[in-house]
Amino acid sequence: MNLLAIDTSTDACSVALLSGGELSGHCRVEPRGHTRLIMPMVRQLLAEQGLAMADLDALAFAAGPGSFTGLRIATGVIQGLAWGLELPVVPVSSLQAVALELAQNHDAGEGDGMAVAFDARMDEVYWGCFQLVDGLPQLLAPERVCPPEQVSLPEGCSRWLAGGSGWRYADCIPDSVTGSVNPPNPALAPDARFVARLAAVAWQQGKAVPAAQAQPVYLRDEVTWKKLPGR
The missing domain is CATH 3.30.420.40 (ATPase, nucleotide binding domain)
Structure with a gap:
């Protein structure tokens, strides 16, 4: 199986490829750079592994929760790829x-x-x-x-x-x-490599969905916007 995973749910932008049981990937931390970075990172990763988009069997993405903007970017990219390539999608919890x-x-x-x-x-x-x-x-x-x-x-x-x-x-x-947890690591963020590992198991369990059903998970139903002074 060749499975491509992406994550843009936080300031980090990452892609991963699970191919023949081998996992590879790239990650860059660049807030507000996800739209510009994500597809070039996908193409670079596939090229490094000698694969084309047509060789993929499934797609996965970190569906949230996380940054609203980041989740919308990931959803749009993964839906576009899924429709164009006619591939199933596995949403994974961030x-x-x-x-x-x-x-x-x-x-x-x-x-x-x-x-x-x-x-x-x-x-x-x-x-x-x-x-x-x-x-x-x-x-x-x-x-x-x-x-x-x-x-x-x-x-x-x-x-x-x-x-x-x-x-x-x-x-x-x-x-x-x-008092019950080990010292926490606040720097830990979602990484597409772990998204890919979880997605591979879910895919084998038949939990992939069509592109239209690949939706973000926001958890928060309403966002309170504060009006700027003087507006």
Whole structure:
């Protein structure tokens, strides 16, 4: 299987290719540069692996939660490719991708938990708790957006790893949570390589969707816009 994955849900822009069981990819951190960077990065990666767009079997993208603009960019790119190439798409949770990265970075074992938080702006975080089962992070409770003071950890995990930009609000997170996790890594962001790994499993499980059903996951239904002074 040749699976191409992209992620533009944060300031980082990344692409990955899973081909013949081998994983390769590129990542660049350039806020507001996603539209300009993403397709040249895709073409470069395919060229490096000696593949053409027509050789792809499936597409994947980090569907969110994350930056509204970034998610719209990723959705538009992946839908355009899927329609043009007539390929299925696997949407992947951005929080789950970081959970898998946490598990790998810390050599997590079965039963370990991953508490992932993204900065959702407006003094809120996107929050997801996962447990490692058969080597993959499984969601323990619905992903949500809330003030950092309201996050909590489900029971049953042997230890908790923590990461994601939302952990910069650690001072606002309840002591019952911060006291239960390993030192968090606020610099950890979604990476298309981990999106590709999760997507390959989902694809094999028949969870791919047509292009029209490849939609972003915002979690927040409404955005409060502050009117600028004098306007």
